Amino acid sequence: MESKLKEMSNGSHSVAQDVNGVSRDTEDQLVTPWTVSVASGYTLLRDPRHNKGLAFTEKERDAHYLRGLLPPAIVSQDLQERKMMHNIRQYAVPLHKYMALMDLQERNERLFYKLLIDNVEELLPVVYTPTVGEACQKYGSIFRRPQGLYISLKEKGKILEVLKNWPQKNVEVIVVTDGERILGLGDLGCQGMGIPVGKLSLYTALGGLRPSACLPVTIDVGTNNEQLLKDEFYTGLRQKRTRGQEYTELLDEFMSAVKKNYGEKVLVQFEDFGNHNAFELLSRYSSTHLVFNDDIQGTASVVLAGLISALKLVGGSLAEHTFLFLGAGEAGTGIAELIALEISKQTKAPVQETRKKIWLVDSKGLIVNSRLGSLQHFKKPWAHEHEPVKELLDAVKAIKPTVLIGSSGVGKTFTKEVVEAMADFNEKPLILALSNPTSQSECTAEEAYTWSKGRAIFASGSPFDPVNYEGKVFVPGQANNAYIFPGFGLGLIISGAIRVHDDMLLAASEALAAQVNEENYDKGLIYPPFTNIRKISARIAANVAAKVYELGLASHLPRPKDLVKYAESYMYSPIYKSFL
Numbered sequence: 001m002e003s004k005l006k007e008m009s010n011g012s013h014s015v016a017q018d019v020n021g022v023s024r025d026t027e028d029q030l031v032t033p034w035t036v037s038v039a040s041g042y043t044l045l046r047d048p049r050h051n052k053g054l055a056f057t058e059k060e061r062d063a064h065y066l067r068g069l070l071p072p073a074i075v076s077q078d079l080q081e082r083k084m085m086h087n088i089r090q091y092a093v094p095l096h097k098y099m100a101l102m103d104l105q106e107r108n109e110r111l112f113y114k115l116l117i118d119n120v121e122e123l124l125p126v127v128y129t130p131t132v133g134e135a136c137q138k139y140g141s142i143f144r145r146p147q148g149l150y151i152s153l154k155e156k157g158k159i160l161e162v163l164k165n166w167p168q169k170n171v172e173v174i175v176v177t178d179g180e181r182i183l184g185l186g187d188l189g190c191q192g193m194g195i196p197v198g199k200l201s202l203y204t205a206l207g208g209l210r211p212s213a214c215l216p217v218t219i220d221v222g223t224n225n226e227q228l229l230k231d232e233f234y235t236g237l238r239q240k241r242t243r244g245q246e247y248t249e250l251l252d253e254f255m256s257a258v259k260k261n262y263g264e265k266v267l268v269q270f271e272d273f274g275n276h277n278a279f280e281l282l283s284r285y286s287s288t289h290l291v292f293n294d295d296i297q298g299t300a301s302v303v304l305a306g307l308i309s310a311l312k313l314v315g316g317s318l319a320e321h322t323f324l325f326l327g328a329g330e331a332g333t334g335i336a337e338l339i340a341l342e343i344s345k346q347t348k349a350p351v352q353e354t355r356k357k358i359w360l361v362d363s364k365g366l367i368v369n370s371r372l373g374s375l376q377h378f379k380k381p382w383a384h385e386h387e388p389v390k391e392l393l394d395a396v397k398a399i400k401p402t403v404l405i406g407s408s409g410v411g412k413t414f415t416k417e418v419v420e421a422m423a424d425f426n427e428k429p430l431i432l433a434l435s436n437p438t439s440q441s442e443c444t445a446e447e448a449y450t451w452s453k454g455r456a457i458f459a460s461g462s463p464f465d466p467v468n469y470e471g472k473v474f475v476p477g478q479a480n481n482a483y484i485f486p487g488f489g490l491g492l493i494i495s496g497a498i499r500v501h502d503d504m505l506l507a508a509s510e511a512l513a514a515q516v517n518e519e520n521y522d523k524g525l526i527y528p529p530f531t532n533i534r535k536i537s538a539r540i541a542a543n544v545a546a547k548v549y550e551l552g553l554a555s556h557l558p559r560p561k562d563l564v565k566y567a568e569s570y571m572y573s574p575i576y577k578s579f580l
């Protein structure tokens, strides 16, 4: 659909909207709380949103007081990209690549996104898992310029004012963490900021949301990480985590301030909270806000997509498979619930029935009925009738799963014996080692292929290189919610969704699974490569938006006819704009 821009006044600044009321504010506006201006001269070169470096043309240099502030050469954005990629490839240490990319993001935002979009397979492991994990661990010592918004206990009572300090007013998506469960690395407190920053750079690069529409937030309620509390470079509050009423009040204040400042339709994505808060927050706000928990829901949707496409390789219907999880937290129970829902939709059997072929193991062993009294609420639906089993290997032998999913955050837990047992009773065992970063992966790709004698269908949360096993090359896929959340969020935003519904997650899974082609299957892949991720995200967005309209939860009316085209037309382009 062709977008027809019209200017609308919104308080102190102007916001452009299309016929559907979707914000199409241009990137050219530098919006501060008190004025609307585009910087010029020296300030323009230091404004990452508008800076083009040597790509400023002669005319732009004249028009914007840049004469003398740049050397005479004028280069294209493509040449700048080649130069930056060359420089980044010189670094042998991934963390140095990460720091170079963050510097670029702070210097020249469009060039940063052009690099990320054009080189997504190469740079994803740098701005995202696994390197972002190390960056969070060392965030205090690599800290240069602050990114995102920090809301600590010190700001209690004035969160709305804090939000108003953020220069962008037309925010569409917030990714928020409290840093308690950063990937599988545990409590990193305030240093968890790397995660919302990284996730939102994927929202732009993979899903096409404007950078100015994305707000990374870290809620700092302290940390129980003793090492960080003692670290002189730690950037957060030096106190133990606040729990209970004070925590709840802070989160309530944040959520209501967000709605006041950005309106009903801002999407809040919860990321890497400890599970004792994650489920609670999702259920508390899901009827009043547009909220989505990536670890519970995004992960569920990406894994379901992988399972649907894997059926082409392993055969049978979902209902005919038996699933065993190592890890019964956000990811594990979230995925389990969506699989049960999908099977229920396919077979018309009640979810209580379809759950019975899904088993979970936590740190205390298999989840069984005799443990019901002491189980956290999110584990209870998975307590089935069985004698207690302590070890994963024994659970594998007892349950005989066709699908084994690792969501424990603990590396090396899919041992040789576990993989061999899976390969004993499955022609093609489906093994997903979801835990991040690479150090926490339940097994490596090489281990999965070698121990199963080349029969495993394998995917992992963090990427592994292709493996040569007995002369055949196996390409492992990446089962990561990065496939889902950018397109999912885009679908919610273009339709003006007011609430998230499980059927939208199913719609996202279906759209992703449909993108896997014969060439991918031939390589043993159950996910498409990330190379075409923007096209994939547009299709996910369209399917999600279609579901939003079907459920009557859309506020952007009329419904665009061609939702894929509409999603594509909505996407941010990192190509430089002319300033003449």
Ligand SMILES: NC(=O)C1=CN([C@@H]2O[C@H](COP(=O)(O)OP(=O)(O)OC[C@H]3O[C@@H](n4cnc5c(N)ncnc54)[C@H](OP(=O)(O)O)[C@@H]3O)[C@@H](O)[C@H]2O)C=CC1
Binding pocket: 181, 182, 183, 184, 185, 274, 275, 294, 295, 296, 299, 302, 326, 327, 328, 329, 330, 331, 332, 361, 362, 363, 364, 406, 407, 408, 409, 410, 413, 434, 435, 436, 437, 440, 460, 461, 462, 479, 480, 481, 482
């Ligand atoms: N690939 C992807 O897209 C995603 C990957 N993840 C990854 O999944 C992992 C888990 O995340 P999440 O579910 O949110 O974490 P949670 O903390 O919510 O859950 C972890 C679960 O693992 C169990 N566990 C811990 N240690 C062991 C052990 N030694 N043996 C068996 N079970 C164990 C815990 O048991 P207990 O309850 O008894 O403590 C708990 O049930 C992380 O590494 C994260 O990076 C998460 C989201 C997306």
Ligand SMILES: CC(=O)C(=O)O
Binding pocket: 129, 182, 183, 184, 272, 294, 295, 435, 436, 461, 480, 481, 482
């Ligand atoms: C991928 C992700 O969201 C996680 O590991 O937490």
Ligand SMILES: [Mg+2]
Binding pocket: 183, 271, 272, 294, 295
């Ligand atoms: Mg996460």
